[in-house]
Amino acid sequence: MDPVLEVRDLVVEFTTEDGPLRAVDGVSFSIGRGEIVGLVGESGAGKTLTSEALLGLIRCPPGRVSGEVRFRGRNLLALEEPALARIRGKEIAMIFQNPGASLNPVFRVGDQLVEAMALHLGDGRGVLRRRAAQILTRVGIPSAATRARDYPHQFSGGMAQRVMIGMGVACAPGLLIADEPTTALDVTIQAQVLSLIRRLAREMGMAVLLVSHDLGIVSQMCHRVIVMYAGRIVEEAAIATVFRAPAHPYTRALIACLPGLDDGGRLGAIGGVMPGLKAVPRGCRFHPRCNLAEPRCAVEEPVLRPAGADQIAACHLVGTE
Amino acid sequence: MARPLDVEALPAQAPRATAATPGASTARRWWRRFARNRGAVFGLAVFLAIILMAVFAGLLAPYDPLIQGVGPANAAPTWTHWAGTDSFGRDMLSRIIYGARIALVVGIGAVLLAMVVGVALGLVAGYYGGWVDVVIMRVMDGLFAFPIIILAIAMMAVMGFGVKNVIIAVGVGFVAPFARVTRADVLAVKEEPYIEAARLAGVPGPAIIARHVLPNVLAPIIVQAALRVSGAIITESGLSFLGLGPPPPTPVWGSMIAEGRNFIVMAPHISTIPGIALMVTVVGLNLLGDGLRDALDPRLRR
Amino acid sequence: MPLLAVEDLVKHFPLREGLLTRVLPGRRRVVRAVDGVSFTIEPGETLGLVGESGCGKTTTGRLVLRAIEPTRGRIVFDGEDITARPPGQLLPFRRKAQIVFQDPYTSLNPRMTIGRIVAEPIRVHRLATRRELPDRVRALLDMVGLQPEHAGRYPHELSGGQRQRVGIARALAVGPRLIVGDEAVSALDVSVRAQILNLFVELRESLGLAYLFVSHDLGVIRFVSHRVAVMYLGTLVEVAPTSALFKQPLHPYTQALMAAIPIIGDGRTSIFDQPRLLEGELPSPIDLPRGCRFASRCPHRFARCDDAEPPLREAAPGHAVACHLYEGG
Numbered sequence: 039m040d041p042v043l044e045v046r047d048l049v050v051e052f053t054t055e056d057g058p059l060r061a062v063d064g065v066s067f068s069i070g071r072g073e074i075v076g077l078v079g080e081s082g083a084g085k086t087l088t089s090e091a092l093l094g095l096i097r098c099p100p101g102r103v104s105g106e107v108r109f110r111g112r113n114l115l116a117l118e119e120p121a122l123a124r125i126r127g128k129e130i131a132m133i134f135q136n137p138g139a140s141l142n143p144v145f146r147v148g149d150q151l152v153e154a155m156a157l158h159l160g161d162g163r164g165v166l167r168r169r170a171a172q173i174l175t176r177v178g179i180p181s182a183a184t185r186a187r188d189y190p191h192q193f194s195g196g197m198a199q200r201v202m203i204g205m206g207v208a209c210a211p212g213l214l215i216a217d218e219p220t221t222a223l224d225v226t227i228q229a230q231v232l233s234l235i236r237r238l239a240r241e242m243g244m245a246v247l248l249v250s251h252d253l254g255i256v257s258q259m260c261h262r263v264i265v266m267y268a269g270r271i272v273e274e275a276a277i278a279t280v281f282r283a284p285a286h287p288y289t290r291a292l293i294a295c296l297p298g299l300d301d302g303g304r305l306g307a308i309g310g311v312m313p314g315l316k317a318v319p320r321g322c323r324f325h326p327r328c329n330l331a332e333p334r335c336a337v338e339e340p341v342l343r344p345a346g347a348d349q350i351a352a353c354h355l356v357g358t359e
Numbered sequence: 360m361a362r363p364l365d366v367e368a369l370p371a372q373a374p375r376a377t378a379a380t381p382g383a384s385t386a387r388r389w390w391r392r393f394a395r396n397r398g399a400v401f402g403l404a405v406f407l408a409i410i411l412m413a414v415f416a417g418l419l420a421p422y423d424p425l426i427q428g429v430g431p432a433n434a435a436p437t438w439t440h441w442a443g444t445d446s447f448g449r450d451m452l453s454r455i456i457y458g459a460r461i462a463l464v465v466g467i468g469a470v471l472l473a474m475v476v477g478v479a480l481g482l483v484a485g486y487y488g489g490w491v492d493v494v495i496m497r498v499m500d501g502l503f504a505f506p507i508i509i510l511a512i513a514m515m516a517v518m519g520f521g522v523k524n525v526i527i528a529v530g531v532g533f534v535a536p537f538a539r540v541t542r543a544d545v546l547a548v549k550e551e552p553y554i555e556a557a558r559l560a561g562v563p564g565p566a567i568i569a570r571h572v573l574p575n576v577l578a579p580i581i582v583q584a585a586l587r588v589s590g591a592i593i594t595e596s597g598l599s600f601l602g603l604g605p606p607p608p609t610p611v612w613g614s615m616i617a618e619g620r621n622f623i624v625m626a627p628h629i630s631t632i633p634g635i636a637l638m639v640t641v642v643g644l645n646l647l648g649d650g651l652r653d654a655l656d657p658r659l660r661r
Numbered sequence: 662m663p664l665l666a667v668e669d670l671v672k673h674f675p676l677r678e679g680l681l682t683r684v685l686p687g688r689r690r691v692v693r694a695v696d697g698v699s700f701t702i703e704p705g706e707t708l709g710l711v712g713e714s715g716c717g718k719t720t721t722g723r724l725v726l727r728a729i730e731p732t733r734g735r736i737v738f739d740g741e742d743i744t745a746r747p748p749g750q751l752l753p754f755r756r757k758a759q760i761v762f763q764d765p766y767t768s769l770n771p772r773m774t775i776g777r778i779v780a781e782p783i784r785v786h787r788l789a790t791r792r793e794l795p796d797r798v799r800a801l802l803d804m805v806g807l808q809p810e811h812a813g814r815y816p817h818e819l820s821g822g823q824r825q826r827v828g829i830a831r832a833l834a835v836g837p838r839l840i841v842g843d844e845a846v847s848a849l850d851v852s853v854r855a856q857i858l859n860l861f862v863e864l865r866e867s868l869g870l871a872y873l874f875v876s877h878d879l880g881v882i883r884f885v886s887h888r889v890a891v892m893y894l895g896t897l898v899e900v901a902p903t904s905a906l907f908k909q910p911l912h913p914y915t916q917a918l919m920a921a922i923p924i925i926g927d928g929r930t931s932i933f934d935q936p937r938l939l940e941g942e943l944p945s946p947i948d949l950p951r952g953c954r955f956a957s958r959c960p961h962r963f964a965r966c967d968d969a970e971p972p973l974r975e976a977a978p979g980h981a982v983a984c985h986l987y988e989g990g
Contacts, residue, residue, distance in 0.1 A: 055391070080850040194942055224713035224877065226939040229921035233933035251851065254880075254923035258931045281925050293925065295855040296880065307855035311820045552768040556831065559728055560782040561755040570781075574772035 040111075041068040042212050042245045043092070048105035050087050050096060059315040061087050063269040064105075069213065074239055074246040076256035076277075078292075079266035082312050085249045088266070089215050092247075093132060094122045110212065128158035131206035135218040137198035141190040147201055148174075148186025154205045169208070177204040177234060196227035200234065207238055214239070217249045232259055253296060257281055265289050268313055268323040271342060275349035285345035286353050287328045322354070330355060392654040399650020405643025412459040420453035424610045433626035443628045445618060447608075451628065454610035455636050461611050462640065465526055466592040470584050472530030477537025478580055482568050484538065485545025496542070499535040507532035507590075508597050515603045522605050529594045533587055540583050544576035551575075586648035589641040596637055612637050662740060663701035664871050665725065665758075665839060670698045670734035672720055676947065692946050694720045696895035697734075699973070704838065707865065707872040709886030709903070711879060713918075715943060716892040722841045722875045726758055727751060739838070756786055759832035763844035765824035769816040775802070775827050776812030782834040801830040806860060822853035829860065833868070842874045846881060858885055879922055883907060891915050894946055894954040897973055901980040911982040913959045953985065961986060 050062035062084040069075050079085045090096050091103050094114065107114040109130060114122065126132070134140050142150060151170040152163065159166070167186075174182035177200040190198060199219060206214055216235065220228035236259060239246050250256055256263055256277075263280045265273040265288065273286040284290045294306030310327040313319055319326055325335035334354055345356045393399055412419060421441075422429050428448040436443040442451035484495040502510075507529070514528035548554065549572070557567050598604045599613030607614065612633040619629030673691035695717040702708045710718045723729045725736060727743060736743045743754055762768035769778055779798050783789050789797045799809045805826040816824055825845070832840050842861070846854045862885060864870060876882050882889055883903060890900040891912065899912040910916045917939040923932060941958040944950060950957065956966040965985045973983040 080852065196942065225879070226713065226917060226921045227942075229923075229933060229939070232923075233935075236931065236933050252923065253851070254925055257925045258923040258933055278929065292851060295851050296925065307859055308852035309856070311822065311853070312850075552762045552764060553770045555728065556760070556762065556768055556828075557770075557781070559726060559755060559760055560831070560835070561752045561785045562781065563785075566785075570773070571770050575770070 041070050042073075042110065043069040043247070044106075044108040045088075045092070046106040046108070048088060048091060048107065049103070050084070050091050051102045051104075053100045053102070056316060058102075061269055061315060062091065065266070065269075065271055067264055067271065067274060069245045069247060071212070071245055072239065072243045073262065074236070074248060074260045076260035076263045077247060077249045077266065078251065078253060078256050078263055080251055080292075080312055082268070082314065083266040084269040085251075085266050086217055089132070089217050089247060089249050092215065093126055093130060094119070095132075124158070127154055127206075127211075128209040129211050130213045130215065131209075131211040132215040132217065133199070133202045133206050133219050135221050137195065137202045138190065140202055141198060143190050146187055146189055147193070151186070151201075151205055151208060155208050158209045173204040173208050174201070177201070177207075177238075178230070179204075194227075195223050196231060199223065199231050203231070203234060203238070207242065207244065210242060211244060213245045213247065215247045215249070218251070219248075220255070221250075221252075228255075235259070253292060265292070268318060269315070270323060271352065272324065273345075273349070273351040274342070275346075275351075279346060279349050283346065283349075285349055285351035285356050286324075287330050287355075288324050289351075291327075322352075390654075393650055396650045396653060398646040399654070402643040402645070402647030402650060405639060406647050409459050409463055409640055409643075412456050413463045416457050416460055420450075420456045422450035422453045424449060424453040424457045425608050433622055433629065435626065435628055442632050443626070445615070445629050446622060446626075449608075451615075451632055454615060455612070455633060457610040458612045458615065458633065458636070459640075461522065461605060461609065462592045462595065462637075465522065465529065465595040466588045466644075468526040469529035469591040469595070470533060470587050472526060473533035473587070474537055474580065474584050476530075477534040478541045478573075480534070481538040481541025482545055482572060482576075485542040486549060486564070486568050486572060492542075495538070499538045502532070502535040503539075505532070507594050511594060511598055512601070512603060515598065520603065520606055525595055525598060525604055528598075529591050532594065533591065536587070537580065537583060540579055541576055544579055545572055548572055548575045582648060582652040585651050586645065589644035589648070592637070592644070593641055664704045664706075664739060665702040665873070666735075666737040667701070667721075667725060668699050668735040668737070670695055670721065670724055670736065671732045672717075672724055672729065673732045690947055693895050693949060694946065695724060695731075696949075698892070698895075698897055700890055700897065700900060702839065702871050702873060705865070705869045705871055706888065707874055707886045709882035709889040710873060710875045710892060711877065711882045711889060711918075712892035713877055713943075715894070715946060717895040718875045718877075718892050719843060721892070722760070722843050722873060725873060726760055726841055727754070728760070752786070756835045757837050758839040758841070759835060759837040760841045760843060761825070761828050761832050761845040764848050765821045765828060766816075766848075768828050769824055771816050773815075774812065775807075775814055775816070775819070778816075778827060779812070779830045779834055782831060786835055788835065797834075801834055804833065804864070805830045806856075820853075821849055822856055825849060825853075825857055826860065829857075829864070833864070837870070839871045839873065842872055842876075844876055845874070847876065847878065854881070861885060879918065880924070891918070894943065894949065896954065896970075897981075897983065898955065899980075899982045899984075900973065901977075901982075905977070905980050911976055911980065911987060912955075912984050913961050913986075914955050917958075953983075 045068065046066045048062055048065045049060060051058050051060050065088055077085045077088065087096065092107050092114065096103055103115060105115065109125070114125070141147070148167065148170050151173060152166045155166050155169065171182045171186055174186055179185050179197060179200055193201060220231050223231060232255065235246060238244060248256065248259055260277055262276055263274070264271055265286065267288050273280065273284065273289045275285070280289065281293065284293060291306060291308045295308065308327055313323065321336040321338055322340050325331040328335065332354065340352045340354045342350045342352045343356060345351045426449065429450050430440050430444040430448055432444060432446050432448045434440060434444045440450050440452065442455060445451055445454070480495050480499070484492040510532045511528040514531065515524060518524040518527070554567060554571055557571050595604065596613035599611045600617045602617065604611050604613055615633040616630045619626070622629050672695040673693055676690045676692060698721055700708065710721060712718045720729070724731050731744060734744065738754065739757060746754070776798050779801050780794055783794065783797055798812055802809060802811055807823065807826055811819070819827070846857050849857060858881065861872070865872065874882065874885055886903050888900065888902050889906045891898050891914065893914050899906065899910065899915050906915065910919055920932065920935065921939065926932065939958055944954065944957055952967040952969055953971055956962050959966065971983045971985045971988065973981050974988070976982045976987040
């Protein structure tokens, strides 16, 4: 089956006072229909920029995006703004971390939903208003018809995020990009919101790209995981595989860093810090912090190679074991 | 699990720990940003020129500015008198050069005075809040309501003439803007955790203001100061135009313009040339202030 | 004798109402941020205070240090009633209890060098002469894993993890016996978070420090605490030793909290597909319900829950819970 989204050699570069800097340096992956894929990395890894680049949300200049992003066969990077605007919201939807910032505070929530749909669907206002109430119910907002007449500030964080999700799925997109959708929410509310996303993905056959720094969430939400470090992909694997047998030392170290609910003693930590764009090391980008580094790692940058069925990693040590 | 790598043994990884001295490279960056703004560079050139004129007036001026009759009266600019002469036969160029001295002294002096008083008031009002804040700011509001020139005239009428009094009169007029700008930033800085940390460490109020608050609100204050110098110079010129400035025969641009009023048709240069000097100075200083603000503000707002 | 004993601590924040409500008679509305909290911390013990946003845990941390004034209640530190002291005479107390803030980017004065930041508390309390100061600072920096040359740097030249270490060094400078960690690792990246947590544990062991560790992250709390107190809407709902709490959470809220945490799963089932996730939203801390605060969302709610608020009572040795389900008889 053809993938819904195919990204090839995506590069996001910025011109700065210190010269051009690559925040995303050659990223390739694909997402199939109905698949939930997690894009994981710490801050500065480039995961948010990757997701923004897919929808042409990066301002160029000073940015420059190159590569190929094929959505349902079409290269999004080759499209001009009007064509992209037709795709955004209708075929690809995006939700962000802070719902308060994405909802216009002076318009009623129901009207904003109707507005979002009116842009893409040809139906009349009455039809759309009924649909809006239906969507609010579907995302779990009680008394939807009444609540549709409320303003964003009258919704709590979790409820506002549900509204955002509603707006996102209103036109039945093929792909939903969720960028840290629950980072600002409490744990119990987060669980509600994520379970909603999972349910909708299943019911609508919608693919999801979940961007997060939280491995725990990713392990419970996604079918596949892509791990990014310093602008590159270092590992990609099916969910069960990556947590059972992570191939890349960074992935392994990241998993060991998490205080699970069943251990004591010292937490595995990773010394040092992810390199900033200006100080990318030669060879493998992770080698200065890697306790398995060999001399070759400081010279030659590893490419992604198979590490098992359903798993690839960019490490010289992979495939030699 | 192996002990994690020693955090600090990896110098290449710490993102910004490469500068030997914190000031050096950031100062160079500021200069680069500043230099990109051509207006600002022009302003800086004007400022430096004025300072040179003021400091080295004795060396630069071809004639003594006070001696009358060094040339024919009301003579247009010639090769011997580059800016012509005034109605007393005094060399205009020399008077312009010496006039820069007064302009600078009054401009900078008034702003410094206003800054010291205004910033102190703003710090106290902003940090302590409550009725102290209310009282101080209402007084500032009152000051603000007066056009500076009216205030200055009133003060000069009470205090008498002289450069010192001009500085005080103009300075008082600028206290209110400094107090307001300072207070606004103090209110914001006050909420930062490092202020609470200092409080919880037991640092007393005045020490917090001096060590923690003041250094962090300095940036907009410096910009204000740069922008206000030109205003101070204009006010001073206005006062001397009205005859309230330093008494004749002191060469002051404002009074020189006034003196030339009667000869505006026959010898326009007597009023015009000091006017141009004033204009160039003020525009240059404004551009300098703008350039400083653009170069400094985003950096200092870390 | 416990190092810290908090008794019935209450903090109500007044609401800024309109002119009319201020003038007319009647009860003024308040936000009951902390509504009767009692606990103790023994010397060298770490009590983890956990809850979601709005539960009052941060406010409690600040109250314990008297960074804000309590509305009611007593705080006894090292045998002395701190609440009775006038605000101007808290200096000796400030030596014994310190804080580490959440945000490494705003908790350090950007215009001061690291050395000055760490030295300031020492100078304020006159704990060293001017000649001894540099050595003291160096020793503190070493204790938190920084090098001596960091003393001359400015905060913006350091990474988030390094800045947090500076914050810890500053807290340690006065030689406190209790440190309140206010979400001290929440703003850090995962790998750095682990480093700092390890540091907290090391320091506790070498210096005999007690911690009040406030966090919303149960995983962090579990790693660093000896005992855990769970807060909900201004009151404690469960207090127990860490292992007991995680092995057998008694309060329905604690159970729901744990069920919602995304720990690393096996990839076959997902907690987000479970039906037993908590429904509903938090009630407002202004108009609290009469009975148990958790009743509106509790899957085990019964008649008694709407009538009376359950007191915090011991249900098993060392394990206290505020829930009618465990009220005998």
